[in-house]
Amino acid sequence: MLNIENLTKIFGANTAVDNVSIKVDKPMMIGVIGASGAGKSTMLRMLNRLEDASSGRILFDGQDVTSLQGADKRRWQxxxxxxxxxFNLVPRMDVVSNVLHGTLNKRSTTATLFNLYPTSDIHRALDILERLGIAGHAAKRAEALSGGQQQRVAIARAVMQDPKIVLADEPIASLDPMNAQIVMDDLRRLHDEDGRLVIANLHTLDTARRYCDRVIGMRHGRVVFDGTPDQLTTGAARDIYGADASFSEAATSTSIEALNTPRPAAVPA
Incomplete structure (x- = not known):
């Protein structure tokens, strides 16, 4: 299905992604974890062709994505x-119009300029918002919504594209634990109910273990872990993050329970 072969991205003297190879045989939910600067976002941006690879290939169903140009590249995106x-929404535009922007790659320039949408697309956008539990906000400006609601609008816009792959770059990094859980539940449903391949960059181990079928750990641009959530032990996490024995998973937790647990009292010196 998806085959990443020796993918490398170099920015000047910095190698952001270093000879990464990953093979995905079927739709699943994959979490990519690692410290800031590990290359996670750059890898996703190359998959979407927002960045060009310095070397290597990305194959999807046998098609070389890295060689696509013009209209073929836009179709891939x-x-x-x-x-x-x-979120990358248009703040002063209403929610349903933001969702309809998911069809821009399939519409003519004239239709885009005059903001013209078929009735069938409008109904579909409303159905997607209903599915995500935010149809009641369809007429509101995006800027009037909470962060969690805005991220769900962004998910609705992605679904509107009817994509084969959904990439999520730190989708819950700026959300509180309750909204983070709702957004991750929605992303998981895109795989469970729609059969889509979902790849999400995540910054917390508990989230990766709870929601993902497979976890990939990156460090200094390289893949240093590729396994199941059960194999993501504390020791493996230390290796991914380059941490010592003082590394604590609680410091990266997004769970409401963990955040509500009192910290242990300091031991007097």
């Missing part, structure tokens, strides 16, 4: 939806 940490 429609098939490979991207969800960003900062």
């Amino acid at each position: 429609a098939d490979c939806a991207m969800i960003f940490q900062q």
